[in-house]
Amino acid sequence: MSRADEPVLRRPLPLTLLLGSCILAIALIAAPEAPxxxxxxxxxxxxxxxxxxxxxxxSCPLFGRRIAPWRRAFGVTSAVFAxxxxxxxxxxxxxxxxxxxxxxxxxxxxxxxYVALVVxxxxxxxxxxxxxRRWKDLHALAYVAGGLACLHVLLSPxxxxxxxxxxxxxxxxxxxxxxxxxxxxS
Amino acid sequence: MLPVVRSRRLxxxxxxxxxxxxxxxxIAAPLVFTFLATYLLSVFVLRSERFTLPTRYxxxxxxxVAVVAIAPRLDALRDTEQLTGLDVVxxxxxxxxxxxxxxxxVLHLDRPSLLYGHAPGAERFDxxxxxxxxxxxxxxxxxxxxxxxxxxxxxxEVRYDVDGEVGAADLRVSRPRHEPKWGCVGDGxxxxxxxxxxxxxxxxxxxxxxxxxxxxxxCVGLEDGRRVVAHRYSDALxxxxxxxxxxxxxxxxxxxxxxxxxxxxxxxSVVFVEAGAAEGTGTSTRSGTGAADSTSTGTVAATASRVxxxxxxxxxxxxxxxxxDTLLVTSRRAHTLARLGHDDPLDFGRPAITLAVAPSGRYxxxxxxxxxxxxxxxxxxxxxxxxxxxxxxxxxxxxxxxTGALGALPSGIFARDDATxxxxxxxxxxxxxxxxxxxRGAVVDGEADRRVAxxIAAPHGVLRFxxxxxxxxxxxxxxxxxxxxxxKAFAEPDDxxxxxxxxxxxxxxxxxxxxxxLHAGSDFAPHDIGHDTPRxxxxxxxxxxxxxxxxxxxxxxxxxxHGFAEAVLDGYxxxxxxxxxxxxxxxxxxxxxxxxxxxxxxxxxxAFVRADCVHCHAFPAFTNLAQxxxxxxxxxxxxxxxLDTPSLFGVRDAPPYLFDxxxxxxxxxxxxxxxxxxxxxxxxxxxxxxxxxxxxxxAL
Ligand code: HEM
Ligand code: HEM
Numbered sequence: 053m054s055r056a057d058e059p060v061l062r063r064p065l066p067l068t069l070l071l072g073s074c075i076l077a078i079a080l081i082a083a084p085e086a087p088x089x090x091x092x093x094x095x096x097x098x099x100x101x102x103x104x105x106x107x108x109x110x111s112c113p114l115f116g117r118r119i120a121p122w123r124r125a126f127g128v129t130s131a132v133f134a135x136x137x138x139x140x141x142x143x144x145x146x147x148x149x150x151x152x153x154x155x156x157x158x159x160x161x162x163x164x165x166y167v168a169l170v171v172x173x174x175x176x177x178x179x180x181x182x183x184x185r186r187w188k189d190l191h192a193l194a195y196v197a198g199g200l201a202c203l204h205v206l207l208s209p210x211x212x213x214x215x216x217x218x219x220x221x222x223x224x225x226x227x228x229x230x231x232x233x234x235x236x237x238s
Numbered sequence: 239m240l241p242v243v244r245s246r247r248l249x250x251x252x253x254x255x256x257x258x259x260x261x262x263x264x265i266a267a268p269l270v271f272t273f274l275a276t277y278l279l280s281v282f283v284l285r286s287e288r289f290t291l292p293t294r295y296x297x298x299x300x301x302x303v304a305v306v307a308i309a310p311r312l313d314a315l316r317d318t319e320q321l322t323g324l325d326v327v328x329x330x331x332x333x334x335x336x337x338x339x340x341x342x343x344v345l346h347l348d349r350p351s352l353l354y355g356h357a358p359g360a361e362r363f364d365x366x367x368x369x370x371x372x373x374x375x376x377x378x379x380x381x382x383x384x385x386x387x388x389x390x391x392x393x394x395e396v397r398y399d400v401d402g403e404v405g406a407a408d409l410r411v412s413r414p415r416h417e418p419k420w421g422c423v424g425d426g427x428x429x430x431x432x433x434x435x436x437x438x439x440x441x442x443x444x445x446x447x448x449x450x451x452x453x454x455x456x457c458v459g460l461e462d463g464r465r466v467v468a469h470r471y472s473d474a475l476x477x478x479x480x481x482x483x484x485x486x487x488x489x490x491x492x493x494x495x496x497x498x499x500x501x502x503x504x505x506x507s508v509v510f511v512e513a514g515a516a517e518g519t520g521t522s523t524r525s526g527t528g529a530a531d532s533t534s535t536g537t538v539a540a541t542a543s544r545v546x547x548x549x550x551x552x553x554x555x556x557x558x559x560x561x562x563d564t565l566l567v568t569s570r571r572a573h574t575l576a577r578l579g580h581d582d583p584l585d586f587g588r589p590a591i592t593l594a595v596a597p598s599g600r601y602x603x604x605x606x607x608x609x610x611x612x613x614x615x616x617x618x619x620x621x622x623x624x625x626x627x628x629x630x631x632x633x634x635x636x637x638x639x640x641t642g643a644l645g646a647l648p649s650g651i652f653a654r655d656d657a658t659x660x661x662x663x664x665x666x667x668x669x670x671x672x673x674x675x676x677x678r679g680a681v682v683d684g685e686a687d688r689r690v691a692x693x694i695a696a697p698h699g700v701l702r703f704x705x706x707x708x709x710x711x712x713x714x715x716x717x718x719x720x721x722x723x724x725x726k727a728f729a730e731p732d733d734x735x736x737x738x739x740x741x742x743x744x745x746x747x748x749x750x751x752x753x754x755x756l757h758a759g760s761d762f763a764p765h766d767i768g769h770d771t772p773r774x775x776x777x778x779x780x781x782x783x784x785x786x787x788x789x790x791x792x793x794x795x796x797x798x799x800h801g802f803a804e805a806v807l808d809g810y811x812x813x814x815x816x817x818x819x820x821x822x823x824x825x826x827x828x829x830x831x832x833x834x835x836x837x838x839x840x841x842x843x844x845a846f847v848r849a850d851c852v853h854c855h856a857f858p859a860f861t862n863l864a865q866x867x868x869x870x871x872x873x874x875x876x877x878x879x880x881l882d883t884p885s886l887f888g889v890r891d892a893p894p895y896l897f898d899x900x901x902x903x904x905x906x907x908x909x910x911x912x913x914x915x916x917x918x919x920x921x922x923x924x925x926x927x928x929x930x931x932x933x934x935x936x937a938l
Binding site: 084085086087088089091144145146147148157158160161163164167168171186188189190191192193195196197199200203206207209210212213214231 | 246247248250251254265266267268269270273274277280281297318319320321324328329331332335336850853854862863864865866867868869870871873876880915916918919
């Protein structure tokens with residue numbers, strides 16, 4: 053590995069977790085008082101923490117190979133915040149019935165993203181890597197997760213209108229950067 | 239080294255998509271599972287490292303598989319994932335989120351209106367026209383209100399100027415079109431066109447156009463040949479050249495001798511005007527006191543006309559007519575026909591579409607979309623159009639004539655005598671002439687002596703003049719003289735006009751949009767439209783640009799509702815290209831009617847913000863166009879559908895409230911039907927703030 057390929061940080065996970073938590077904390081402080089509005093706000097804030105980290109993971113190729121280890125860290129952090137998001141939203145009346153996770157397109161897209169993120173998160177530990185063959189193939193699931201997350205946001209009625217376009221653009225840029233980078237990543 | 243890993247990833251993705259295609263479920267989510275299945279298959283079943291391709295082939299392979307698998311399912315996928323029309327939904331949402339923003343989305347040039355602008359932190363917000371501007375009234379919290387009077391501006395593209403920053407205001411401009419509806423016969427035939435402030439007058443040989451004050455709604459002829467014209471957006475009633483101040487929101491007129499009754503919407507009332515005697519010609523200007531300020535040119539009144547009496551009503555009057563000495567008044571909101579001064583209205587459970595009284599005054603004829611005196615919703619999408627024949631003396635319905643076989647949507651009626659009626663049907667473009675025979679029974683099917691297919695669309699009014707029958711069409715801006723089969727058009731067809739026709743056109747089931755959304759407003763009646771509870775009809779004026787639509791947000795675009803007409807109401811017999819777009823164009827041309835717009839107070843806006851209303855009923859459209867699951871807002875209700883956050887524009891005139899109409903008043907919405915305290919935080923407000931909040935809702 054040449055010097056130019058030296059990773060910015062070998063174990064960035066604590067940092068991504070800290071980063072996400074700080075952003076989330078700031079968002080949560082600004083929550084309105086009224087109970088329904090507060091739960092909507094918390095739902096959106098945790099959702100954004102999860103999606104922000106997923107975007108981080110998928111856009112890493114845009115910033116060159118020196119931040120390669122950040123991909124996994126962002127991905128794991130995304131799964132952590134997604135768990136927070138899902139755990140929280142299922143306790144509110146925003147998902148009044150679990151059947152809606154299958155029948156309601158917004159929630160279905162979120163649930164599918166979550167399943168993908170959990171699989172990715174659980175299989176990203178080196179211990180798992182030693183046992184799971186070709187785990188890198190498995191991690192192409194991140195693109196499926198990215199697409200479904202886009203759909204989830206696209207269908208979110210409270211989202212800022214251009215959000216999903218911006219998210220989709222970042223994802224596509226990440227994919228393209230990855231495709232153009234002809235060298236193999238470690 | 240070849241990027242083997244990457245190509246295997248691409249192949250796994252391609253495999254996942256191919257497997258997804260085999261599942262034949264047009265839903266995106268299962269991709270996660272087909273991906274996992276493909277992965278497991280490749281690792282444990284195929285087990286071969288040789289199942290790779292160079293990336294330069296794998297990538298095109300992935301793209302090809304994706305295109306082949308997804309393209310044929312795209313329409314189905316769009317539907318199941320609720321992506322159909324999402325572009326319109328997002329565009330409308332963006333229009334109000336992208337500050338500075340202005341709402342409503344359409345500027346109507348035929349009437350005065352109030353617009354709102356949102357520019358957080360701005361000190362000044364102007365709307366800029368060709369050579370003029372309107373300064374926004376700062377209501378606090380970044381909300382500005384604009385009083386727009388079309389006569390004062392030349393309107394091309396509308397721009398905003400916020401603290402010196404100028405940009406396009408993204409407002410659709412709706413220009414007035416001739417829309418002649420109902421008129422009067424006196425010294426000639428006269429029919430007002432409200433949007434263009436025009437009176438079409440036919441003297442027996444030629445047509446001419448006369449300009450009137452703002453928003454002419456109705457006319458009556460006086461015995462001396464003068465014509466009385468009512469106006470919605472002017473407080474003056476024209477009697478010949480004289481102007482008598484009676485109030486804004488004049489709807490219909492009735493005359494008995496020299497007494498003119500004026501139905502007024504705001505405040506709901508009937509004003510009686512005694513017409514002065516006409517004498518000589520010349521010009522005089524006279525400034526009287528009280529009601530009778532008059533400026534006269536032409537025929538000079540020898541004595542001034544004056545308001546003699548004013549009777550307040552509970553609900554806005556719609557149609558009025560004299561039957562002898564008795565003034566009959568219909569109310570769309572209350573579904574009644576009442577005798578003014580008597581406390582015994584006849585309740586039909588559906589509004590009168592129109593009203594005519596036999597010249598003898600003995601019978602009143604009321605056209606109805608249905609007869610539901612119990613006030614119930616009736617069967618699913620049920621309509622049973624009929625004419626109620628009311629014996630005025632006995633004050634009861636003596637016969638109901640079902641008109642379904644004659645045409646749909648009886649919008650205009652003319653009583654030649656006690657028995658002979660001319661009725662025009664806006665839903666089928668037909669005119670039927672028939673005799674009423676009370677001996678036939680209490681409920682009968684109408685049988686026409688004469689049934690004419692009219693060459694003009696969505697006819698509204700029918701009048702007899704000079705021995706001939708004249709029919710008016712607001713959709714075409716035209717008149718038709720039936721006996722001589724002559725049509726006089728004052729307008730060219732365009733999308734709005736074609737959409738006008740489409741809105742009134744009956745499906746094979748005999749129901750048109752306009753059957754329930756009477757003249758694009760509401761019939762204030764509950765309907766079974768296939769939900770657990772009946773739903774009140776929504777007013778669809780001023781809703782363009784607020785996608786998605788309906789309380790459950792089930793229609794992404796207005797045009798999409800056409801699909802429902804096709805599926806549930808048996809579709810249309812007449813093929814029309816792009817009916818959805820025409821309906822959109824028509825509804826964009828319908829604005830709120832606010833005869834006397836007034837600014838809401840800063841206190842009201844402050845209370846609105848303090849009670850957190852603004853988070854959902856967001857400035858400037860008073861909606862964020864988002865949906866909330868019902869139990870999240872009203873936990874005591876366990877319905878699983880999403881509630882669409884409604885815009886509060888015109889909310890005052892749109893009772894009953896909430897999706898099932900359970901709140902009769904605005905006060906009830908906030909203080910009785912919010913048990914969990916989640917629908918805004920009104921508990922935070924003191925008494926004054928609550929009143930200010932209600933006043934704001936009334937003003938919007
Ligand atoms: C079972 C899984 C999930 C459920 C039930 C769920 C549910 C929700 C709900 C109800 C909202 C509010 C929508 C609105 O009213 O506008 C929301 C918003 C959001 N969710 Fe999820 N979600 C799930 C999974 C996820 C996952 C895995 C992610 C991230 C990768 C995510 C990201 C977001 C984001 C970013 C928003 C906010 C969008 C915005 O309003 O700006 N969600 N979610
Ligand atoms: C005190 C503050 C608020 C005021 C004055 C207010 C006013 C109203 C009014 C008058 C209606 C009835 C409109 C109609 O039926 O046409 C309504 C309905 C509605 N509002 Fe509010 N609102 C407030 C706060 C909120 C908040 C905070 C939310 C969102 C969390 C919200 C969401 C809705 C929804 C979804 C409906 C439709 C309910 C249904 O169709 O059953 N409102 N609001």
